[in-house]
Amino acid sequence: SQQGEEDPQALSIQEGENATMNCSYKTSINNLQWYRQNSGRGLVHLILIRSNEREKHSGRLRVTLDTSKKSSSLLITASRAADTASYFCATGSGGSYIPTFGRGTSLIVHP
Amino acid sequence: NAGVTQTPKFRVLKTGQSMTLLCAQDMNHEYMYWYRQDPGMGLRLIHYSVGEGTTAKGEVPDGYNVSRLKKQNFLLGLESAAPSQTSVYFCASSTDYEQYFGPGTRLTVT
Numbered sequence: 001s002q003q004g005e006e007d008p009q010a011l012s013i014q015e016g017e018n019a020t021m022n023c024s025y026k027t028s029i030n031n032l033q034w035y036r037q038n039s040g041r042g043l044v045h046l047i048l049i050r051s052n053e054r055e056k057h058s059g060r061l062r063v064t065l066d067t068s069k070k071s072s073s074l075l076i077t078a079s080r081a082a083d084t085a086s087y088f089c090a091t092g093s094g095g096s097y098i099p100t101f102g103r104g105t106s107l108i109v110h111p
Numbered sequence: 112n113a114g115v116t117q118t119p120k121f122r123v124l125k126t127g128q129s130m131t132l133l134c135a136q137d138m139n140h141e142y143m144y145w146y147r148q149d150p151g152m153g154l155r156l157i158h159y160s161v162g163e164g165t166t167a168k169g170e171v172p173d174g175y176n177v178s179r180l181k182k183q184n185f186l187l188g189l190e191s192a193a194p195s196q197t198s199v200y201f202c203a204s205s206t207d208y209e210q211y212f213g214p215g216t217r218l219t220v221t
Contacts, residue, residue, distance in 0.1 A: 031208055042115070042201055042212030043154075088153065092208055097142055098169075099208065103153035 003027065004089040004102035012108045019076040021105040023089030024069075031092040032065055033099060034074050036085045043088065046074075081111045112137050115213035117202050123219045124192040132187040132216050134202030142205045143185040144169075145177060147198040148215075154201065160185055192220045 004023045013019055023032065031050045035043040049056045049065045049072065056063045062075040076083055086106050090099035118133040134143065145157040156169030160179040174196060176188045185204075189196060197220045203210040 033208060035210075040215075042214050043203075043210070044212070045209045048208055090210075097205060097208055098144070098156065098159060099210070101146075101154040103151060 003029075003091045003093075003100035004032070006087070006089055006102045006105040008105060009103070010106045010108075012110065013079060015079060015081055015109055015111050017079055017109075019079050019083070019107055019109070021074050021087055021107070023072045023074070023091075023102060025072075025089075025091050026070065027093065028067070029091045029093045032063075032072050033090040033092070034061075034063060034072075035088045035090060035101075037088065037104070038085045046087075076107075079107075079109045081109050083107060084109045114138065115202055115204055115211050117200075117213040117216050119216060120214065121217050123221065124189075125221055126193060128192050129188065129190050130192065130218075131189075132200055132202075132218075134185045134187070134204075134213060135183055136185075136202075136204040136211070137183060138204060138206075138211065139182070140204035140206050140211070141182075143179065144203045144205075144210065145175070145185065145187045146201045146203065147171065147196075148201060149198050157187065157200075192218075194220050196220050 007022045033048045034046045037043045065072045086104040088104045090101045115136045144159040146154040158177040163182040200216045202213040
């Protein structure tokens with residue numbers, strides 16, 4: 001069963017625009033991760049945010065976490081064609097290192 | 112470092128045939144995982160290992176077996192392949208929450 005659910009399922013924007021995708025989950029977590037998957041490739045870790053954090057930045061990425069709403073958002077600023085990929089959230093809970101992945105958001109950035 | 116590698120990259124099997132997928136990592140990670148990815152389903156955990164000689168079932172273990180005889184290798188076996196096992200298989204490894212993924216194996220069962 002999926003813990004995190006990404007929204008929207010698909011997003012199409014122009015280069016230079018910002019892209020925002022959201023992840024909602026159902027049970028309490030101790031961390032949430034975002035991964036990127038380029039077509040035909042494995043997933044690549046982008047960022048991890050812990051349950052006691054509200055916001056993290058990494059380059060053009062900004063991740064927020066609202067534990068009261070059980071949701072997270074990933075913002076990619078000034079998007080590039082190379083950002084075209086699927087983005088997955090993965091939630092972690094309890095004492096396990098095993099995350100539960102959502103179904104992903106497919107992002108297309110048009111040049 | 113090569114990171115996480117998977118062998119083979121592609122395979123076509125007939126129903127009932129068996130095969131083994133090999134995953135190798137050179138990062139000395141304790142944890143290793145096998146996932147399958149199907150359209151619209153995201154990643155589903157098949158089996159995982161928390162250290163050499165250990166294995167445990169994930170979300171969708173039926174029809175698969177695994178072994179972790181060496182710390183750097185994690186093998187996924189299909190004893191009698193079924194069309195429902197057509198999928199892309201990913202191996203991953205980690206020391207903590209951040210997972211490192213291999214490039215995937217695309218398996219088709221006819």
